[in-house]
Amino acid sequence: MGLKGKLHEIKQKYKGKKMAPAFNAIHTFLYAPDETTHNGSHIRGADDLKRTMNTVIMALVPVLIFSIFNAGYQHFSALNGFPENFSLMDHFLTWDNAWIGIIKVLPLLAVSYGVGLLVEFIFAVIKGHEVEEGYLVTGILVPLIVPIDTPLWMLAVAVVFGVVIGKEVFGGTGMNILNPALTIRAFLFFAYPTWMSGDKVWVYEARERSEAILAGATDVDAISGETVLGYLAQNKGAAMDQVYSTWDMFYGFIPGSVGETPTLLILLGGLFLIFSKIASWRIMLSAVLGSLVMGLIFNQVVEMGWVTETSKFYGLMSFDFWKHLIVGGLAFGIVYMATDPVTGAQTNKGKWYYGFFIGFLSVMIRVFNPAYPEGVFLAILLMNVFAPTIDHYVVRGNVKRRMKRLENAVILPKDSDGKAAELQAETV
């Protein structure tokens, strides 16, 4: 008897018992169940929740693999300087790089999934419903959007908070107002700000070494990895240009949250999601437009001479408007977070507004946030809250337009055949 049979047997054994949802979840996660419904006929598409979730995970796997190598690459580059003649095989895809990623990124992933699914299982057992697939995507998103040195216990606390307060209190998967992964990140950001910002958190060991040096150690070299936005927020644009080229930003060979940097892979993931019709192209496109518009406005303000080099906003405002898309978490947020079908706008017209404001506000918060030069997660959470309002007005607008059409309708008189009067709408 194979694994499938055994799982089926366990499932039968626990049927109707309290722990049933937990065993059902393990069974249906691995296999399609044998049972069919006995009453009524159901036509269903193959693209159920599980497949939707798995498609997003597939789009994220290249990013995850890149981030494992980048973790090591940033660490060794911070120690020895960036390699002069960069070659992908010699400097990036090396075993040393991968090892750092394996010991730092995989534990984050394991804690994220372990704790998150545990909470889901507990809630399913208490409330007596089946375990929902909702955490599958959140679980892989979370390690990709936190700094690499985030302590595992902090991540665990944040995951419990995010899943319980962000999702379960609203009624579980599909009922949440806020994106759970971003709720987790926001919790970490407000609870432990020193672990989430500055130039010592984005590169493996940077913080540990600086603490050791503070404590009096002399045999360690200090390392730091400032993000592109960090440089700009301190008006050190010229110094930043020396370290990172535009192509570095596009390919993702820069410090940042674990998986937010590889714009190229995120772009491919986004195209994959659009072609598989999982994510909305309207949201992605309008968010890109929104960020470009805001970036252009800031560039123009600098052009007009309203903001000069002495201003603390100069560095970020004078940053080329399109480059905002290839640094920080903007691309990652637009492709994987803004397009969350549960928390985003539902109407097609609403999606345009929703996406536009995400891009627009992200760049605005980047420039004006005094504490932290990144604002994508705040912008998306804010628009999550406004998404139902946007939808409401879009639907009301549609109703109003059709009511007006009805007002202008005329009733035709009976014709010679004696047919009943027809209602003919005049298109307005």
Place this chain on the structure above:
Amino acid sequence: MALLSKKDTSLILDPLADNNPITIQVLGICSALAITAELEASIVMAVAVVFVLGIGNVVISLMRNIIPSKIRIIVQLIVVATLVIVVDQVLKAFAYELSKTLGAFVGLIITNCIIMGRFEAFALANGPWKSFLDGIGNALGYGVILIIVGFFRELLGSGTLLGIPVLGDPILKTGLYATGYENNGFMIIPPAALIVVGIIIWVQRARTPALVEEN
């Protein structure tokens, strides 16, 4: 004869749990969010409200038959304002540091919905003894929640209780901090109080399903 009849007892005990002003009536939330970052401030606020509401209810109850109903809100406000000024002055005289922490919120007891709510709903229609018990009961119900919220926010946010470090020293890394534990900055900011109050409401309704409102 017992000091309190059964009905009198329920006047005091009901607002502590099943008819709590914060978790059931959802009144007085503003101050519950604002001043509960420290346990000491929560306790002082609770005591202040017990004083203001206990006395205020009696005063209003004594005057209930001579207050013209058209100007009753103004009369009520004057009574609260007088009592609040007394509290404020006492705090300034004997606990100046604390009165600075509480800041405007002592003055703002006057706008605490629970106080006007109890005047309107109870003191205007009941005798002074019953009104006194009702005032004390509701203020205690408010105070209990304040103290619970203050306890968790100060413990998790600052690692102290009543200003005394209980988890070790975060700078010297002693006690719990030696294991890598850190204070949770989120608990210091007012939104955390909203979430803690929410969790209390959740726990209470999960334990007493009769309290759950129908849709």
